[in-house]
Amino acid sequence: MTTATTLTAALLGVADDEARGYSHLTSEKEPARQVSYAALYRRARRFAAALQGLGVQRGDRVGLILPDSAEFIDGIYGAMLAGAIAVPIYPPMNLGQFDAYLGNTTHILRQAGCTVIITDAKVRPILGKLLTSVPRVRTIETYAGAIKGVTESAAPTEVDVRPDDVAFLQFTSGSTSRPKGVTLTHANLMANIAAIGGAQGGLGITGEAYGVSWLPLYHDMGLIGFVFTPVVHRAKGVRFISPLMFLKRPAVWLRQISECRGSITFAPNFAYGLCTTRVKEAELTGVDLSSLVVAGCGAEPIQVATLRAFADRYAPYGFRSTAFLPCYGMAEHSLAITFIDLHADLTADRIDAASLAQKTAAPAREGEPAVEVVNCGRPFAGHGLRVVDPAGQPLPDREVGQIQLQGPSVMQGYWNDPERTAEALRGGWLATGDLGYTVDGELFVCGRIKDLIIVHGRNYYPQDIEWQASQVEGVRRGNVIAFGVQAHGEDREHVVVAAEIRQLPEDPAEHDVLRGKISAEVLAGLSLRVDVVLLLPPGALPKTSSGKLQRSKAAELFVSGELGKGTQQAGALGLIKHLAASRWNFIKASLGSRGE
């Protein structure tokens, strides 16, 4: 662990290390490319000099749209060395969906006030029209083009980077409407990273630790967890795997852990599920997972059944279930909030389903219907965590309420957005919008109050889904509600779209066609699969007296089987019964939403 107080100083601390550092696996046919810490330092300095050559000054925001992980890391450290504020923006994943992508990117660039964008030769042509729609952007340059302007040993004009300087902006992922720019200083990041790797309550990262990650680097878990943390704690290194390679063939993650003797990895719940269902035995020849000390799980609701299935499947390959480290975290708190003890086993609370609906997490009796809530562990030293009721009063153990946070890891606010900053930071606490309860200082997370729908680690805002559904002919525009329902025992939320139809056709076959069109529209616009489409007559959706749609009310009605009663919905009833055991919506509905 370094004594540095900024990430740039931490980087300087490993600048002489030619032996250790990162490696990048981006293709099945080529070996991983090595970039030692020393090489990283040289590359980042050159990039910083190049940025300054492009006229970038202290505090300027620089958009980074770099699919190549090595270039992206140069970019983010380089921007810091130049005194600029990096704004990571995810590259387009599917080349057929530019419109939604450009809409999202335009919003981020405007909100952040970026003047310069650094990208690669493949993405650059797509960004051309941004120059007219975001006039503040004066330069779109490729990484290669930018560094060509300076020599290989170029160094930037020294900038005195201070702990209170903004290190970068983390735009919340997934939405096409209004991503928020989480503003983090060097001090925020250093506090969180110190806690993440610390010996007490953290991962105990030493010079022997080796990380393996396929996480996208424009997401907090990938960037802070695997790009910044290893440098600060001077870990042996990290193997980065392209996220697309993982999605195509999840076994690559396990094979790389085995090959690198990886000790630390993190992933959302769904990734462990994919490894259980999609990996064939033939892909696991010679795989040995016994080196793994930490298999972190966070970023989306944790399903204990998914993790147990993974542990069962991979025990013969040396995986120890004590490696599982469920955690709770969010970008607004830099990254991590709670960890379970490094050597503790995965544990879950068996809660009486009926009591949970009443906002109390009473342990279930033997034989009674129960829901399992994973123990996410304790907050870090020097950080505060409490659970409050809707009036903001702290709740005792086992009472479910909103989780609030305090301490050095809490963000400064949302960039250029005082309104939503004030909503999130009230009375010295960060309102997480998540629901949970504590037992003897340990946190159990029940779900999100806000209406975010998280599928495969990506965030979807109901407004976006509703807008897409409204594009279909026959749908009453503005009379669509989308929400997620956590299907018990499954890896992901089920996405439900309830749409009012101007004139419901009489022929059931036409209902199928209409449902198909709505699903297709959402899929095309957001790459999101809708699980249930309900067609409703005009006026069937719950609204407030002022005519505002009530999402949580609709979800509650759906779970109880009352939404759209009497309309044609073949197949929906079985699903409703299946979902009735779910926990999130009971609580969501009973506590209401932040900002509603």
Place this chain on the structure above:
Amino acid sequence: MSVAADNSYEGVLAKIFEYLEEHRVERPTAAITAESHLIRDLGLDSLQSFEMVSELEDHFSVIIPLDLFQSAETLEDVARAVVQVVQVEAA
């Protein structure tokens, strides 16, 4: 593969049809053709598309580069990508 897979364009396309018949979640009314769009007509999300590609890789014993597949929009595009890789590897 104990029996060599038919890696002509028609053979690849037939394998794709066979795979989709077995695995497709949605049952759209229109028939699957070479022109079927992965998202619009077949309703495949990105994970499902990737799953199909890894299945094709196993069947034809090839590795399809990510960028080749990223620009594919229809089944014909996917089949041509596979054929292209097969021919490069055979050469």
